[in-house]
Amino acid sequence: MIKTNESQHEYRFGDNGPKYLVRGPICDMGVVILQPGQSFPNHRHQQACEIFYTLQGEVNFYLEGELHVLQPGDVLQCEPGEAHFLVNRSSALWKGVFVKSPHIPGDSHPAEPVAFE
Numbered sequence: 496m497i498k499t500n501e502s503q504h505e506y507r508f509g510d511n512g513p514k515y516l517v518r519g520p521i522c523d524m525g526v527v528i529l530q531p532g533q534s535f536p537n538h539r540h541q542q543a544c545e546i547f548y549t550l551q552g553e554v555n556f557y558l559e560g561e562l563h564v565l566q567p568g569d570v571l572q573c574e575p576g577e578a579h580f581l582v583n584r585s586s587a588l589w590k591g592v593f594v595k596s597p598h599i600p601g602d603s604h605p606a607e608p609v610a611f612e
Contacts, residue, residue: 501526519598528590529554529583537580537606545573545595552589555582557609565591578606 499516504525506514511533515525527547529535537557547556549565556563556571557580563571573579583589595602 513593519600521598522594522596523598524592524594526550526590526592527581528588529581530588531583531586534582535580537578537609538603539576539578539606540573540595540599540602541604542575542599543595543597543602544575545579545593547571547573548592550590550592552583552587553585554589554591555584557581560609578609580606580609 497517501514501516504514504516506512506528511528511530512535513525513527515523517524523543527535547565547570549567549569551567553564553566556565557578558571558573559577559579565571581589
């Protein structure tokens with residue numbers, strides 16, 4: 496069993512980026528925040544599937560270069576190998592939940608940059 500609370504963890508980049516709440520042994524789970532104008536680099540996971548669920552705000556989510564606008568309640572699943580890039584083009588904070596499975600340390604790899612609007 497793993498029990499934790501979001502307040503016990505920190506965002507990777509201070510006030511934004513991912514905040515892992517669970518890392519293994521079966522899956523990874525956490526929350527991610529992007530402030531207005533911020534982005535998260537284009538990357539892919541070779542073996543893991545990653546699912547995003549929007550809690551608040553709106554984010555431009557590029558999956559294999561195709562734009563998907565995610566709003567509260569939207570779920571988007573990235574299959575292994577699919578490049579994904581997020582950018583907050585709104586004037587409000589975006590917060591979402593992510594789940595990666597299976598837990599594979601080092602499975603995240605940079606992908607080619609994305610041209611976006």
